[in-house]
Amino acid sequence: MRERSKGCADMAETKLIGEIFEGGWRKVEVIIGEKSMVFGKEKIDFKNITDLELTSYEGKECIRLKSGRDYYFSFGDRQRQVFRFLAFNIKSDKFAVYFLSPALRGGVLVTNSKWEKGYFSITESAIWFLSPERQIRIPLNAVGSVSKDKRTVGDKQRVVLSVTHLEGKEVLTSFVLCPETTLELLMDYLRRILEQQKPKEKLSEIEEQVLTMVYTGVDSSSIESVLGISTEELNKIYDKFVSLGIAKIVKIRKEIELTPKGVVLVSEVAKKLGGGKGG
Amino acid sequence: MVRVLVVDDTAFMRKLLKNILFSAGFDIAGEAENGKQAVELYKQLKPDIVTMDIVMPEMNGIDALKEIKKLDPDAKVVMCTAVGQEQMVKMAIKLGAKGYIVKPFQAPKVVEELKKVAKV
Numbered sequence: 001m002r003e004r005s006k007g008c009a010d011m012a013e014t015k016l017i018g019e020i021f022e023g024g025w026r027k028v029e030v031i032i033g034e035k036s037m038v039f040g041k042e043k044i045d046f047k048n049i050t051d052l053e054l055t056s057y058e059g060k061e062c063i064r065l066k067s068g069r070d071y072y073f074s075f076g077d078r079q080r081q082v083f084r085f086l087a088f089n090i091k092s093d094k095f096a097v098y099f100l101s102p103a104l105r106g107g108v109l110v111t112n113s114k115w116e117k118g119y120f121s122i123t124e125s126a127i128w129f130l131s132p133e134r135q136i137r138i139p140l141n142a143v144g145s146v147s148k149d150k151r152t153v154g155d156k157q158r159v160v161l162s163v164t165h166l167e168g169k170e171v172l173t174s175f176v177l178c179p180e181t182t183l184e185l186l187m188d189y190l191r192r193i194l195e196q197q198k199p200k201e202k203l204s205e206i207e208e209q210v211l212t213m214v215y216t217g218v219d220s221s222s223i224e225s226v227l228g229i230s231t232e233e234l235n236k237i238y239d240k241f242v243s244l245g246i247a248k249i250v251k252i253r254k255e256i257e258l259t260p261k262g263v264v265l266v267s268e269v270a271k272k273l274g275g276g277k278g279g
Numbered sequence: 280m281v282r283v284l285v286v287d288d289t290a291f292m293r294k295l296l297k298n299i300l301f302s303a304g305f306d307i308a309g310e311a312e313n314g315k316q317a318v319e320l321y322k323q324l325k326p327d328i329v330t331m332d333i334v335m336p337e338m339n340g341i342d343a344l345k346e347i348k349k350l351d352p353d354a355k356v357v358m359c360t361a362v363g364q365e366q367m368v369k370m371a372i373k374l375g376a377k378g379y380i381v382k383p384f385q386a387p388k389v390v391e392e393l394k395k396v397a398k399v
Binding site for chain 2: 104106108109169171209212213215216217219221226227
């Protein structure tokens with residue numbers, strides 16, 4: 001079941017004109033071979049690529065690949081083809097599986113999702129669902145939970161691996177169908193990853209409530225009033241979230257009070273709002 | 280103004296939903312902490328929409344939905360579900376629920392769903 005470096009062989013020895021980012025985007029000729037890619041005087045062996053993703057960088061849709069350092073390539077209309085080829089050939093542990101991704105979106109069945117035959121692949125920073133049609137990369141920090149579940153596949157009840165993961169702010173669940181020994185191995189691996197990502201310190205009930213409200217999109221003032229806590233208390237909780245790595249600061253609120261000059265100005269404004277002369 | 284009855288067994292979830300709905304211009308008709316209370320309050324308050332949690336003590340959300348539908352076949356009930364309750368959601372939709380929102384909530388989605396149901 002466990003395989004390395006087996007995948008699509010649809011790009012053997014292809015010469016492409018693309019762009020590479022080196023301080024700025026510039027044209028580059030890339031020769032993609034069976035085991036490596038060559039551009040200029042550089043050569044990257046696929047087995048040395050530890051991470052790969054489709055991303056946007058410096059104003060361009062591109063492929064980021066990590067081989068020691070990050071490289072950014074753009075291949076225009078050949079981009080998806082190159083990405084698919086690399087996804088199957090980079091350094092990873094691949095397991096032959098059937099997968100359904102996503103099976104659930106926000107806890108509700110995705111009706112147009114289908115089981116696909118392919119691979120569950122594990123790289124340094126992500127897990128992947130790979131099939132000739134789709135190469136789904138899920139960063140490890142976006143994996144939420146993993147468990148066994150019973151699902152009807154075909155006409156039979158089968159044990160599947162259920163993986164919840166985030167896409168943007170949405171919780172998705174994907175299923176993996178594979179032999180039980182593989183399933184146990186994958187579950188064990190993913191659980192260890194999740195354990196490493198868990199905050200070292202437990203959250204109190206009020207902290208869990210604040211976390212939920214932030215996720216929901218409730219603003220700080222409303223959190224204070226709903227939970228009956230002061231700004232100082234809320235700031236302390238925010239600081240804890242930041243130190244635990246479960247939140248980041250995006251805005252620092254300013255609290256002000258008016259100077260006498262400001263109060264005079266308000267009086268003027270009030271007169272205007274009240275109808276000006278004599279209103 | 281659309282009047283909403285919020286049903287959930289946890290005070291925090293009720294507060295959270297009320298806050299989201301109030302900020303979006305809905306009127307909170309009342310709140311209940313179990314299905315039994317929800318049915319009673321529905322009779323009294325006749326809200327335009329009910330947001331109904333599924334797992335609750337005394338009477339769960341599915342049974343409360345059935346009772347409310349008996350009282351008022353046109354009742355607009357939106358189920359509040361958690362991940363993994365998709366079978367329950369299917370059942371609730373068959374029983375006449377008009378929509379669902381998923382916990383943990385995201386305010387824009389809650390508002391979007393309730394506005395959609397309010398128009399039906």
